[in-house]
Amino acid sequence: MGLAAACLWVGSAFAQDADPARGKVVFDYWCAACHGEGPGMPGTLALQALYQGQKPALLEARTDLVPELTRAFVRSGVSIMPFFRKTEISDADLEALAAYLAP
Protein backbone atom coordinates (compact mmCIF):
# COMPACT_ATOMS: atom_id res chain seq x y z
CA MET A 1 0.00 0.00 0.00
CA GLY A 2 1.33 3.50 -0.77
CA LEU A 3 2.19 5.84 2.08
CA ALA A 4 -0.76 8.14 1.47
CA ALA A 5 -3.18 5.24 1.48
CA ALA A 6 -1.59 3.87 4.65
CA CYS A 7 -2.09 7.22 6.38
CA LEU A 8 -5.69 7.35 5.31
CA TRP A 9 -6.22 3.83 6.61
CA VAL A 10 -4.68 4.72 9.97
CA GLY A 11 -6.76 7.89 10.11
CA SER A 12 -10.05 6.17 9.57
CA ALA A 13 -9.20 3.31 11.92
CA PHE A 14 -8.46 5.85 14.66
CA ALA A 15 -11.75 7.59 13.97
CA GLN A 16 -13.67 4.35 14.25
CA ASP A 17 -12.49 3.97 17.83
CA ALA A 18 -13.76 7.45 18.63
CA ASP A 19 -17.07 7.71 20.42
CA PRO A 20 -19.67 9.91 18.70
CA ALA A 21 -21.56 10.25 21.97
CA ARG A 22 -18.45 11.83 23.49
CA GLY A 23 -18.20 13.87 20.30
CA LYS A 24 -21.64 15.35 20.94
CA VAL A 25 -20.54 16.40 24.42
CA VAL A 26 -17.49 18.09 22.87
CA PHE A 27 -19.65 19.75 20.22
CA ASP A 28 -22.13 21.05 22.80
CA TYR A 29 -19.37 22.49 24.97
CA TRP A 30 -17.01 23.95 22.35
CA CYS A 31 -18.91 24.38 19.10
CA ALA A 32 -22.58 24.94 19.81
CA ALA A 33 -22.23 28.55 20.96
CA CYS A 34 -21.35 29.52 17.37
CA HIS A 35 -22.47 26.55 15.31
CA GLY A 36 -25.65 25.59 17.08
CA GLU A 37 -29.21 26.00 16.00
CA GLY A 38 -31.24 29.09 16.82
CA PRO A 39 -30.73 32.82 16.61
CA GLY A 40 -27.45 34.64 17.01
CA MET A 41 -25.11 31.80 16.05
CA PRO A 42 -22.14 33.43 14.30
CA GLY A 43 -20.82 30.22 12.76
CA THR A 44 -24.20 29.12 11.45
CA LEU A 45 -24.87 32.62 10.11
CA ALA A 46 -21.47 32.69 8.41
CA LEU A 47 -22.02 29.33 6.76
CA GLN A 48 -25.49 30.38 5.67
CA ALA A 49 -23.95 33.41 3.96
CA LEU A 50 -21.21 31.25 2.45
CA TYR A 51 -23.32 28.38 1.15
CA GLN A 52 -26.53 30.27 0.34
CA GLY A 53 -28.55 27.10 0.79
CA GLN A 54 -26.33 24.84 -1.31
CA LYS A 55 -25.24 23.04 1.85
CA PRO A 56 -26.83 23.07 5.30
CA ALA A 57 -25.57 25.96 7.41
CA LEU A 58 -25.82 23.79 10.52
CA LEU A 59 -22.73 21.63 11.00
CA GLU A 60 -24.82 18.91 12.63
CA ALA A 61 -26.96 18.71 9.49
CA ARG A 62 -24.02 18.32 7.14
CA THR A 63 -23.49 14.97 5.40
CA ASP A 64 -20.02 15.62 4.02
CA LEU A 65 -17.90 16.50 7.06
CA VAL A 66 -15.19 13.85 6.82
CA PRO A 67 -12.89 13.73 9.85
CA GLU A 68 -10.03 15.41 7.97
CA LEU A 69 -12.17 18.51 7.51
CA THR A 70 -13.21 18.69 11.14
CA ARG A 71 -9.60 18.24 12.26
CA ALA A 72 -8.44 20.96 9.87
CA PHE A 73 -10.93 23.55 11.00
CA VAL A 74 -10.53 22.84 14.70
CA ARG A 75 -6.73 23.06 14.50
CA SER A 76 -6.43 25.92 11.99
CA GLY A 77 -9.53 28.02 12.45
CA VAL A 78 -10.84 30.18 9.62
CA SER A 79 -11.63 33.89 9.39
CA ILE A 80 -12.54 34.98 12.90
CA MET A 81 -12.93 31.43 14.21
CA PRO A 82 -9.80 30.67 16.21
CA PHE A 83 -8.07 27.28 16.41
CA PHE A 84 -8.42 25.18 19.56
CA ARG A 85 -5.56 24.00 21.75
CA LYS A 86 -5.16 20.48 23.06
CA THR A 87 -6.06 21.62 26.57
CA GLU A 88 -9.41 22.65 25.10
CA ILE A 89 -10.08 19.90 22.57
CA SER A 90 -7.61 17.09 23.08
CA ASP A 91 -6.62 14.83 20.19
CA ALA A 92 -8.92 12.13 21.56
CA ASP A 93 -11.81 14.57 21.88
CA LEU A 94 -11.13 15.83 18.38
CA GLU A 95 -11.45 12.30 17.04
CA ALA A 96 -14.70 11.89 18.94
CA LEU A 97 -15.97 15.19 17.58
CA ALA A 98 -14.93 14.21 14.06
CA ALA A 99 -16.76 10.90 14.48
CA TYR A 100 -19.87 12.72 15.70
CA LEU A 101 -19.91 15.08 12.71
CA ALA A 102 -18.85 12.46 10.16
CA PRO A 103 -21.27 11.28 7.47
Added chain:
Amino acid sequence: MATPPNVSQRDFDRALSEFESAVGADWVFKDDESVVLYRDAYSPFKGEEEERVASAAVAPNSVEQVQQVVRTANEYRIPIYPISTGKNLGYGGSAPNLSGSVVLDLKRMNRILDVSERQASALVEPGVSYFDLYRHIQERGLKLWIDCPDPGWGSVIGNALDHGGGYTLTQLRNHFDAHCGMEVVLPDGDLLRTGMGAMPGAESWQQYKFGVGPWIDGLFSQSNFGVVTKMGFWLIPEPDAYLTGTVVVPKHDDLIALVDILNYLENTGVVNGMPQLGSPLIGGFFSQPDPELQALLSRGAPTAEIEDYAREVGRGYWSCTVKFYGAEKAIAANWEYAQEKFSAITGATFEDGESFKFPLTFEQIEDITRQQSVGSRSSTLPEFGIPSLTMFSIGARSETNPTPTQGHVWFSPIIPRTGEAIMEANRVFAEAAGELGLPVRAAGFSLPTTYWNRSFIYLFGFPISNDIEQNRKMRESFERLVRVAAEHGWGEYRTAPAFQDLVLDTYSFNDNALRRFQERLKDAVDPNGILSAGRYGIWPKHLRDA
Protein backbone atom coordinates in the same frame (compact mmCIF):
# COMPACT_ATOMS: atom_id res chain seq x y z
CA MET B 1 10.92 23.46 17.92
CA ALA B 2 12.76 26.60 18.91
CA THR B 3 14.45 26.95 22.27
CA PRO B 4 13.77 29.95 24.47
CA PRO B 5 16.18 32.85 24.04
CA ASN B 6 19.38 32.57 26.10
CA VAL B 7 18.67 28.95 27.02
CA SER B 8 20.84 26.09 25.86
CA GLN B 9 19.25 23.05 24.26
CA ARG B 10 20.53 20.94 27.14
CA ASP B 11 18.95 23.14 29.80
CA PHE B 12 15.73 23.30 27.81
CA ASP B 13 15.60 19.52 27.52
CA ARG B 14 16.22 19.14 31.24
CA ALA B 15 13.57 21.69 32.07
CA LEU B 16 11.05 19.98 29.80
CA SER B 17 11.83 16.69 31.44
CA GLU B 18 11.21 18.21 34.88
CA PHE B 19 8.00 19.79 33.61
CA GLU B 20 6.93 16.31 32.54
CA SER B 21 7.67 14.94 35.99
CA ALA B 22 5.58 17.71 37.50
CA VAL B 23 2.48 17.58 35.28
CA GLY B 24 2.77 14.29 33.39
CA ALA B 25 4.21 13.84 29.91
CA ASP B 26 0.74 14.14 28.31
CA TRP B 27 0.55 17.73 29.44
CA VAL B 28 3.86 19.04 28.16
CA PHE B 29 3.56 20.06 24.52
CA LYS B 30 6.83 20.05 22.60
CA ASP B 31 5.81 19.02 19.09
CA ASP B 32 5.20 21.70 16.47
CA GLU B 33 1.64 20.58 15.81
CA SER B 34 0.66 21.26 19.42
CA VAL B 35 2.81 24.33 20.06
CA VAL B 36 1.58 26.17 16.99
CA LEU B 37 -1.81 26.24 18.72
CA TYR B 38 -0.42 28.83 21.15
CA ARG B 39 -0.15 31.49 18.49
CA ASP B 40 -2.41 34.52 18.76
CA ALA B 41 -5.26 33.66 16.40
CA TYR B 42 -5.69 37.39 15.78
CA SER B 43 -2.01 38.28 15.63
CA PRO B 44 -1.22 41.69 14.14
CA PHE B 45 2.02 40.05 12.93
CA LYS B 46 0.29 37.05 11.36
CA GLY B 47 2.73 35.12 9.22
CA GLU B 48 5.64 37.50 9.82
CA GLU B 49 8.93 36.78 11.53
CA GLU B 50 7.96 39.08 14.38
CA GLU B 51 4.86 37.05 15.17
CA ARG B 52 5.11 36.01 18.79
CA VAL B 53 5.39 32.23 19.15
CA ALA B 54 5.92 29.80 21.99
CA SER B 55 8.67 27.19 22.20
CA ALA B 56 6.55 24.74 24.17
CA ALA B 57 3.59 24.65 26.54
CA VAL B 58 2.93 23.13 29.95
CA ALA B 59 -0.53 22.52 31.34
CA PRO B 60 -0.66 21.97 35.12
CA ASN B 61 -3.85 21.11 36.92
CA SER B 62 -3.03 22.03 40.50
CA VAL B 63 -1.41 24.82 42.46
CA GLU B 64 1.38 22.46 43.52
CA GLN B 65 2.13 21.66 39.90
CA VAL B 66 2.23 25.38 39.09
CA GLN B 67 4.72 25.89 41.90
CA GLN B 68 6.92 23.06 40.63
CA VAL B 69 6.86 24.41 37.08
CA VAL B 70 7.78 27.87 38.29
CA ARG B 71 10.68 26.53 40.38
CA THR B 72 11.98 24.54 37.43
CA ALA B 73 11.67 27.60 35.21
CA ASN B 74 13.78 29.52 37.69
CA GLU B 75 16.41 26.83 37.90
CA TYR B 76 16.96 26.73 34.15
CA ARG B 77 16.01 30.36 33.42
CA ILE B 78 13.12 29.31 31.20
CA PRO B 79 10.81 32.22 30.33
CA ILE B 80 7.22 31.16 30.97
CA TYR B 81 3.96 32.91 30.05
CA PRO B 82 0.76 32.02 31.89
CA ILE B 83 -2.56 32.09 30.07
CA SER B 84 -5.96 31.22 31.51
CA THR B 85 -8.41 30.22 28.79
CA GLY B 86 -6.24 31.82 26.11
CA LYS B 87 -9.18 33.57 24.46
CA ASN B 88 -7.96 37.15 24.80
CA LEU B 89 -8.67 37.66 21.11
CA GLY B 90 -8.23 41.26 20.09
CA TYR B 91 -5.72 41.81 22.90
CA GLY B 92 -3.05 39.23 22.14
CA GLY B 93 -4.68 35.84 22.55
CA SER B 94 -2.47 33.06 23.89
CA ALA B 95 0.91 34.16 22.50
CA PRO B 96 3.72 35.40 24.77
CA ASN B 97 5.39 38.83 24.58
CA LEU B 98 8.77 37.12 24.33
CA SER B 99 8.94 34.66 21.47
CA GLY B 100 10.33 31.34 22.58
CA SER B 101 8.65 31.46 25.97
CA VAL B 102 7.00 28.34 27.32
CA VAL B 103 3.30 29.00 27.70
CA LEU B 104 1.87 27.99 31.08
CA ASP B 105 -1.60 26.93 30.01
CA LEU B 106 -3.92 27.05 33.02
CA LYS B 107 -7.02 25.84 31.19
CA ARG B 108 -6.98 22.51 33.04
CA MET B 109 -7.31 24.37 36.36
CA ASN B 110 -11.01 24.85 35.82
CA ARG B 111 -12.61 24.17 39.16
CA ILE B 112 -15.34 26.36 40.55
CA LEU B 113 -14.27 26.22 44.15
CA ASP B 114 -17.18 27.99 45.77
CA VAL B 115 -20.34 29.83 44.83
CA SER B 116 -22.29 31.41 47.68
CA GLU B 117 -25.87 32.35 46.98
CA ARG B 118 -26.18 34.01 50.40
CA GLN B 119 -23.16 36.23 49.85
CA ALA B 120 -23.46 36.47 46.05
CA SER B 121 -19.84 35.59 45.58
CA ALA B 122 -17.68 32.99 43.86
CA LEU B 123 -14.14 31.63 44.04
CA VAL B 124 -12.73 30.16 40.84
CA GLU B 125 -9.61 28.84 39.16
CA PRO B 126 -8.13 30.43 36.00
CA GLY B 127 -9.53 27.88 33.55
CA VAL B 128 -13.14 28.68 34.48
CA SER B 129 -14.94 30.48 31.65
CA TYR B 130 -18.02 32.69 31.96
CA PHE B 131 -19.96 29.86 30.30
CA ASP B 132 -18.73 27.47 33.00
CA LEU B 133 -19.73 29.74 35.88
CA TYR B 134 -23.10 30.56 34.31
CA ARG B 135 -23.91 26.88 33.73
CA HIS B 136 -22.84 25.99 37.26
CA ILE B 137 -25.27 28.59 38.62
CA GLN B 138 -28.11 27.60 36.28
CA GLU B 139 -27.72 23.87 36.94
CA ARG B 140 -28.06 24.43 40.67
CA GLY B 141 -30.98 26.83 40.31
CA LEU B 142 -29.10 29.55 42.18
CA LYS B 143 -30.63 33.00 41.95
CA LEU B 144 -27.39 34.66 40.99
CA TRP B 145 -26.14 36.69 38.07
CA ILE B 146 -22.63 36.95 36.71
CA ASP B 147 -21.30 39.95 34.84
CA CYS B 148 -19.70 38.86 31.57
CA PRO B 149 -18.03 40.55 28.60
CA ASP B 150 -19.23 40.02 25.03
CA PRO B 151 -17.53 36.66 24.41
CA GLY B 152 -18.53 34.10 27.05
CA TRP B 153 -15.63 31.70 26.54
CA GLY B 154 -13.09 33.96 28.22
CA SER B 155 -11.71 33.32 31.68
CA VAL B 156 -13.43 35.00 34.62
CA ILE B 157 -9.96 35.49 36.16
CA GLY B 158 -8.10 36.30 32.96
CA ASN B 159 -10.56 38.96 31.88
CA ALA B 160 -10.47 40.65 35.27
CA LEU B 161 -6.66 40.56 35.35
CA ASP B 162 -6.58 42.26 31.96
CA HIS B 163 -8.98 44.94 33.29
CA GLY B 164 -11.90 43.79 31.19
CA GLY B 165 -15.44 45.00 31.59
CA GLY B 166 -19.04 43.90 31.31
CA TYR B 167 -22.58 45.07 30.98
CA THR B 168 -24.75 44.72 34.06
CA LEU B 169 -24.80 46.93 37.15
CA THR B 170 -22.41 49.80 37.79
CA GLN B 171 -20.57 48.13 40.64
CA LEU B 172 -19.89 44.93 38.68
CA ARG B 173 -18.96 46.11 35.21
CA ASN B 174 -15.35 46.77 36.14
CA HIS B 175 -14.31 43.16 36.56
CA PHE B 176 -11.13 43.81 38.48
CA ASP B 177 -12.98 46.13 40.87
CA ALA B 178 -15.52 43.37 41.43
CA HIS B 179 -12.93 40.83 42.53
CA CYS B 180 -12.27 40.03 46.17
CA GLY B 181 -9.26 38.01 47.19
CA MET B 182 -6.56 36.19 45.26
CA GLU B 183 -4.14 33.33 45.57
CA VAL B 184 -0.87 33.79 43.71
CA VAL B 185 2.17 31.66 42.94
CA LEU B 186 5.12 34.03 43.01
CA PRO B 187 8.01 33.81 40.53
CA ASP B 188 10.10 31.88 43.06
CA GLY B 189 7.34 29.32 43.58
CA ASP B 190 6.16 30.72 46.90
CA LEU B 191 2.40 30.81 47.53
CA LEU B 192 0.56 33.90 48.67
CA ARG B 193 -3.05 34.78 49.46
CA THR B 194 -4.28 38.34 49.53
CA GLY B 195 -6.93 40.15 51.53
CA MET B 196 -8.64 38.06 54.20
CA GLY B 197 -7.07 34.99 52.57
CA ALA B 198 -3.86 35.89 54.36
CA MET B 199 -5.59 35.10 57.67
CA PRO B 200 -5.83 31.35 58.22
CA GLY B 201 -9.39 30.31 58.94
CA ALA B 202 -11.00 33.53 57.72
CA GLU B 203 -14.38 32.93 56.12
CA SER B 204 -14.49 36.42 54.70
CA TRP B 205 -11.96 35.98 51.89
CA GLN B 206 -14.59 36.92 49.30
CA GLN B 207 -16.14 39.60 51.52
CA TYR B 208 -13.44 42.12 52.41
CA LYS B 209 -10.78 42.97 49.86
CA PHE B 210 -8.06 44.57 51.84
CA GLY B 211 -7.04 42.50 54.82
CA VAL B 212 -4.46 44.84 56.30
CA GLY B 213 -1.61 46.85 54.84
CA PRO B 214 -0.97 47.71 51.21
CA TRP B 215 -3.52 46.21 48.84
CA ILE B 216 -1.23 44.31 46.50
CA ASP B 217 -3.84 42.66 44.28
CA GLY B 218 -3.38 45.29 41.62
CA LEU B 219 0.22 44.21 41.13
CA PHE B 220 -0.98 40.96 39.56
CA SER B 221 -3.17 42.57 36.92
CA GLN B 222 -1.79 43.57 33.51
CA SER B 223 1.65 42.63 34.74
CA ASN B 224 4.09 39.81 35.44
CA PHE B 225 4.62 39.55 39.17
CA GLY B 226 2.84 36.27 39.84
CA VAL B 227 0.60 33.49 38.56
CA VAL B 228 -2.93 33.90 39.90
CA THR B 229 -4.28 30.46 40.81
CA LYS B 230 -7.52 31.44 42.57
CA MET B 231 -9.59 34.59 42.52
CA GLY B 232 -12.78 35.62 44.26
CA PHE B 233 -15.56 37.62 42.63
CA TRP B 234 -18.63 39.47 43.73
CA LEU B 235 -21.76 38.48 41.87
CA ILE B 236 -25.30 39.84 42.36
CA PRO B 237 -28.51 38.20 43.28
CA GLU B 238 -30.95 38.11 40.39
CA PRO B 239 -32.75 41.47 40.43
CA ASP B 240 -36.53 41.85 40.47
CA ALA B 241 -36.95 43.84 37.28
CA TYR B 242 -35.38 45.97 34.56
CA LEU B 243 -36.45 48.82 32.41
CA THR B 244 -34.96 51.22 29.90
CA GLY B 245 -35.85 54.66 28.68
CA THR B 246 -34.37 56.96 26.06
CA VAL B 247 -33.88 60.69 26.13
CA VAL B 248 -33.34 62.54 22.86
CA VAL B 249 -31.93 66.07 22.69
CA PRO B 250 -32.16 68.41 19.70
CA LYS B 251 -28.88 70.29 19.47
CA HIS B 252 -25.24 69.32 19.01
CA ASP B 253 -24.09 71.18 22.12
CA ASP B 254 -26.80 69.54 24.25
CA LEU B 255 -24.36 66.61 24.50
CA ILE B 256 -22.53 68.47 27.26
CA ALA B 257 -25.54 68.77 29.54
CA LEU B 258 -26.71 65.30 28.56
CA VAL B 259 -23.47 63.75 29.82
CA ASP B 260 -23.41 65.91 32.97
CA ILE B 261 -26.95 64.90 33.91
CA LEU B 262 -26.19 61.26 33.11
CA ASN B 263 -23.18 61.47 35.40
CA TYR B 264 -25.33 62.90 38.19
CA LEU B 265 -27.84 60.07 37.79
CA GLU B 266 -25.16 57.38 37.74
CA ASN B 267 -23.14 58.83 40.58
CA THR B 268 -26.22 59.06 42.81
CA GLY B 269 -27.18 55.49 41.94
CA VAL B 270 -30.42 56.38 40.15
CA VAL B 271 -29.19 54.90 36.89
CA ASN B 272 -27.45 51.63 37.69
CA GLY B 273 -27.37 49.92 34.31
CA MET B 274 -25.01 50.58 31.42
CA PRO B 275 -26.10 53.70 29.53
CA GLN B 276 -25.91 53.85 25.78
CA LEU B 277 -25.12 57.07 23.96
CA GLY B 278 -26.17 57.35 20.34
CA SER B 279 -27.60 59.54 17.67
CA PRO B 280 -31.03 59.19 16.04
CA LEU B 281 -29.41 60.66 12.93
CA ILE B 282 -27.24 57.64 12.28
CA GLY B 283 -29.09 54.80 13.95
CA GLY B 284 -27.58 51.59 15.23
CA PHE B 285 -24.35 49.70 14.77
CA PHE B 286 -24.98 48.46 11.27
CA SER B 287 -26.67 51.46 9.75
CA GLN B 288 -25.14 54.09 7.52
CA PRO B 289 -26.05 57.78 7.60
CA ASP B 290 -28.56 58.49 4.88
CA PRO B 291 -27.26 60.17 1.70
CA GLU B 292 -28.39 63.68 2.60
CA LEU B 293 -26.63 63.56 5.95
CA GLN B 294 -23.58 61.87 4.41
CA ALA B 295 -23.35 64.76 1.93
CA LEU B 296 -23.47 67.30 4.75
CA LEU B 297 -20.79 65.42 6.68
CA SER B 298 -18.56 64.96 3.64
CA ARG B 299 -18.38 68.66 2.96
CA GLY B 300 -17.84 69.47 6.63
CA ALA B 301 -21.13 71.34 6.93
CA PRO B 302 -21.37 73.51 10.05
CA THR B 303 -23.26 72.15 13.02
CA ALA B 304 -26.18 74.56 12.48
CA GLU B 305 -26.90 72.93 9.10
CA ILE B 306 -26.89 69.47 10.62
CA GLU B 307 -29.24 70.68 13.32
CA ASP B 308 -31.52 72.07 10.58
CA TYR B 309 -31.41 68.69 8.87
CA ALA B 310 -32.28 66.97 12.15
CA ARG B 311 -35.27 69.25 12.57
CA GLU B 312 -36.41 68.60 8.98
CA VAL B 313 -36.35 64.82 9.41
CA GLY B 314 -37.97 65.08 12.83
CA ARG B 315 -35.16 63.39 14.69
CA GLY B 316 -33.04 64.68 17.54
CA TYR B 317 -29.27 65.04 17.50
CA TRP B 318 -28.21 62.83 20.40
CA SER B 319 -29.84 60.07 22.39
CA CYS B 320 -29.06 58.39 25.65
CA THR B 321 -30.70 55.15 26.66
CA VAL B 322 -30.59 54.69 30.42
CA LYS B 323 -31.15 51.35 32.07
CA PHE B 324 -32.34 50.42 35.52
CA TYR B 325 -32.24 47.24 37.58
CA GLY B 326 -34.12 46.83 40.81
CA ALA B 327 -37.55 46.58 42.38
CA GLU B 328 -40.23 47.15 39.76
CA LYS B 329 -41.82 50.17 41.44
CA ALA B 330 -38.48 51.69 42.38
CA ILE B 331 -37.06 51.61 38.88
CA ALA B 332 -40.23 53.12 37.43
CA ALA B 333 -39.81 55.98 39.91
CA ASN B 334 -36.12 56.29 39.03
CA TRP B 335 -36.95 56.64 35.35
CA GLU B 336 -39.52 59.36 36.20
CA TYR B 337 -36.87 61.17 38.22
CA ALA B 338 -34.30 60.80 35.44
CA GLN B 339 -36.75 62.40 33.02
CA GLU B 340 -37.23 65.34 35.39
CA LYS B 341 -33.48 65.86 35.51
CA PHE B 342 -32.98 65.52 31.75
CA SER B 343 -35.81 68.03 31.20
CA ALA B 344 -33.34 70.75 32.13
CA ILE B 345 -32.28 70.42 28.47
CA THR B 346 -34.70 72.48 26.35
CA GLY B 347 -36.47 70.32 23.83
CA ALA B 348 -35.55 67.00 25.42
CA THR B 349 -38.02 64.25 24.58
CA PHE B 350 -38.48 60.86 26.17
CA GLU B 351 -39.49 57.41 25.13
CA ASP B 352 -40.12 54.42 27.36
CA GLY B 353 -38.05 51.45 26.32
CA GLU B 354 -38.49 47.86 27.32
CA SER B 355 -39.11 46.24 30.65
CA PHE B 356 -38.59 42.76 32.00
CA LYS B 357 -39.29 40.88 35.17
CA PHE B 358 -36.71 38.27 36.10
CA PRO B 359 -36.07 35.46 35.48
CA LEU B 360 -36.36 35.85 31.71
CA THR B 361 -38.31 33.19 29.88
CA PHE B 362 -36.66 31.03 27.25
CA GLU B 363 -38.64 32.86 24.56
CA GLN B 364 -37.47 36.23 25.83
CA ILE B 365 -33.85 35.07 25.73
CA GLU B 366 -34.31 33.80 22.17
CA ASP B 367 -35.85 37.11 21.11
CA ILE B 368 -33.01 39.09 22.65
CA THR B 369 -30.45 36.83 20.96
CA ARG B 370 -32.09 37.11 17.57
CA GLN B 371 -32.30 40.89 17.68
CA GLN B 372 -28.81 41.26 19.10
CA SER B 373 -27.20 39.36 16.25
CA VAL B 374 -28.56 41.85 13.73
CA GLY B 375 -27.79 44.83 15.91
CA SER B 376 -31.39 45.91 16.21
CA ARG B 377 -31.69 46.26 19.95
CA SER B 378 -29.91 48.10 22.69
CA SER B 379 -30.23 45.61 25.56
CA THR B 380 -28.15 42.56 24.82
CA LEU B 381 -27.52 39.21 26.48
CA PRO B 382 -24.56 40.31 28.63
CA GLU B 383 -26.80 42.98 30.19
CA PHE B 384 -28.76 40.10 31.67
CA GLY B 385 -25.62 38.28 32.75
CA ILE B 386 -26.00 35.72 29.97
CA PRO B 387 -22.76 34.71 28.24
CA SER B 388 -22.74 33.94 24.53
CA LEU B 389 -20.61 34.30 21.42
CA THR B 390 -23.30 36.18 19.54
CA MET B 391 -21.04 39.25 19.43
CA PHE B 392 -18.82 37.43 16.94
CA SER B 393 -21.58 37.61 14.36
CA ILE B 394 -20.51 41.19 13.91
CA GLY B 395 -17.01 40.49 12.52
CA ALA B 396 -17.95 37.23 10.85
CA ARG B 397 -19.17 36.55 7.35
CA SER B 398 -22.86 37.36 7.15
CA GLU B 399 -25.47 38.49 4.70
CA THR B 400 -24.33 42.07 5.23
CA ASN B 401 -20.60 41.28 5.46
CA PRO B 402 -19.35 39.16 2.56
CA THR B 403 -15.66 39.83 3.28
CA PRO B 404 -14.93 38.82 6.86
CA THR B 405 -11.63 39.69 8.49
CA GLN B 406 -9.13 37.31 10.06
CA GLY B 407 -9.67 38.91 13.45
CA HIS B 408 -9.13 42.31 15.00
CA VAL B 409 -7.20 44.26 17.59
CA TRP B 410 -8.77 46.91 19.77
CA PHE B 411 -7.64 50.50 19.99
CA SER B 412 -9.25 51.46 23.27
CA PRO B 413 -8.40 54.85 24.79
CA ILE B 414 -9.85 56.30 27.98
CA ILE B 415 -11.25 59.83 27.61
CA PRO B 416 -12.75 62.09 30.29
CA ARG B 417 -16.44 61.83 31.13
CA THR B 418 -17.64 64.98 29.43
CA GLY B 419 -19.46 65.99 26.26
CA GLU B 420 -16.54 68.29 25.46
CA ALA B 421 -14.12 65.36 25.52
CA ILE B 422 -16.37 63.40 23.15
CA MET B 423 -16.41 66.34 20.74
CA GLU B 424 -12.66 66.78 20.92
CA ALA B 425 -12.06 63.05 20.43
CA ASN B 426 -14.26 63.10 17.34
CA ARG B 427 -12.35 66.03 15.91
CA VAL B 428 -8.91 64.60 16.69
CA PHE B 429 -9.57 61.02 15.62
CA ALA B 430 -11.36 62.07 12.42
CA GLU B 431 -8.38 64.23 11.52
CA ALA B 432 -5.91 61.45 12.30
CA ALA B 433 -8.00 58.92 10.40
CA GLY B 434 -8.08 61.27 7.43
CA GLU B 435 -4.29 61.57 7.43
CA LEU B 436 -3.93 57.80 7.67
CA GLY B 437 -6.50 57.06 4.98
CA LEU B 438 -8.74 55.18 7.41
CA PRO B 439 -12.50 55.05 6.87
CA VAL B 440 -14.66 57.19 9.15
CA ARG B 441 -18.21 55.94 9.38
CA ALA B 442 -20.01 59.14 10.35
CA ALA B 443 -17.69 62.02 11.16
CA GLY B 444 -18.55 63.70 14.42
CA PHE B 445 -20.91 60.98 15.58
CA SER B 446 -18.50 58.55 17.19
CA LEU B 447 -19.67 57.81 20.73
CA PRO B 448 -17.86 56.10 23.56
CA THR B 449 -18.75 52.97 25.48
CA THR B 450 -19.78 53.30 29.11
CA TYR B 451 -18.31 50.29 30.93
CA TRP B 452 -16.78 52.58 33.54
CA ASN B 453 -19.13 55.03 35.24
CA ARG B 454 -16.37 57.59 35.99
CA SER B 455 -14.77 57.77 32.53
CA PHE B 456 -15.48 57.01 28.91
CA ILE B 457 -13.76 54.52 26.69
CA TYR B 458 -13.60 54.43 22.93
CA LEU B 459 -13.37 51.04 21.24
CA PHE B 460 -12.14 50.96 17.66
CA GLY B 461 -11.53 47.61 16.02
CA PHE B 462 -8.62 47.29 13.59
CA PRO B 463 -8.95 44.33 11.24
CA ILE B 464 -6.36 41.60 10.85
CA SER B 465 -5.82 40.42 7.32
CA ASN B 466 -4.02 37.57 5.57
CA ASP B 467 -2.06 40.23 3.67
CA ILE B 468 1.19 41.07 5.44
CA GLU B 469 1.41 44.52 3.87
CA GLN B 470 -2.10 45.39 5.04
CA ASN B 471 -1.25 44.28 8.56
CA ARG B 472 1.90 46.37 8.52
CA LYS B 473 -0.08 49.44 7.50
CA MET B 474 -2.66 48.63 10.13
CA ARG B 475 0.02 48.49 12.83
CA GLU B 476 1.45 51.82 11.71
CA SER B 477 -1.99 53.41 11.85
CA PHE B 478 -2.64 51.87 15.24
CA GLU B 479 0.66 53.13 16.62
CA ARG B 480 0.07 56.59 15.20
CA LEU B 481 -3.35 56.71 16.84
CA VAL B 482 -1.88 55.63 20.19
CA ARG B 483 0.56 58.54 19.96
CA VAL B 484 -2.06 61.05 18.82
CA ALA B 485 -4.35 59.97 21.64
CA ALA B 486 -1.52 60.30 24.18
CA GLU B 487 -0.80 63.83 22.93
CA HIS B 488 -4.33 64.67 24.10
CA GLY B 489 -4.03 62.81 27.39
CA TRP B 490 -6.04 59.79 26.23
CA GLY B 491 -4.37 56.52 27.14
CA GLU B 492 -5.06 52.89 26.32
CA TYR B 493 -6.75 50.91 29.08
CA ARG B 494 -5.56 47.57 27.68
CA THR B 495 -3.60 46.48 24.65
CA ALA B 496 -2.07 43.51 22.86
CA PRO B 497 1.59 42.54 23.51
CA ALA B 498 2.42 43.91 20.05
CA PHE B 499 1.74 47.41 21.36
CA GLN B 500 2.46 47.12 25.08
CA ASP B 501 5.88 48.76 25.02
CA LEU B 502 4.55 51.69 23.02
CA VAL B 503 1.55 52.10 25.31
CA LEU B 504 3.64 52.04 28.49
CA ASP B 505 5.87 54.68 26.85
CA THR B 506 2.87 57.01 26.73
CA TYR B 507 2.42 56.83 30.52
CA SER B 508 5.62 58.81 30.87
CA PHE B 509 5.07 61.20 33.79
CA ASN B 510 8.28 62.20 35.52
CA ASP B 511 10.71 60.45 33.26
CA ASN B 512 8.68 57.23 33.10
CA ALA B 513 8.51 56.92 36.89
CA LEU B 514 5.79 54.29 36.61
CA ARG B 515 7.89 52.01 34.42
CA ARG B 516 10.98 52.58 36.57
CA PHE B 517 9.07 51.64 39.73
CA GLN B 518 7.62 48.54 38.09
CA GLU B 519 11.09 47.50 36.93
CA ARG B 520 12.42 47.75 40.48
CA LEU B 521 9.57 45.56 41.68
CA LYS B 522 10.26 43.14 38.85
CA ASP B 523 13.92 42.84 39.76
CA ALA B 524 13.04 42.20 43.39
CA VAL B 525 10.20 39.74 42.84
CA ASP B 526 11.47 37.94 39.72
CA PRO B 527 15.25 38.44 39.61
CA ASN B 528 15.72 35.73 36.99
CA GLY B 529 13.07 37.40 34.88
CA ILE B 530 11.23 34.20 34.07
CA LEU B 531 7.61 35.29 34.30
CA SER B 532 5.86 36.86 31.29
CA ALA B 533 8.87 38.88 30.26
CA GLY B 534 7.76 42.12 28.67
CA ARG B 535 4.10 41.92 29.57
CA TYR B 536 2.69 45.46 29.62
CA GLY B 537 6.17 46.76 29.00
CA ILE B 538 7.73 45.36 32.16
CA TRP B 539 10.98 43.71 31.12
CA PRO B 540 13.33 41.81 33.42
CA LYS B 541 16.80 43.21 33.92
CA HIS B 542 18.64 40.88 31.59
CA LEU B 543 16.38 41.83 28.71
CA ARG B 544 16.31 45.56 29.48
CA ASP B 545 20.05 45.84 29.30
CA ALA B 546 20.23 43.74 26.15
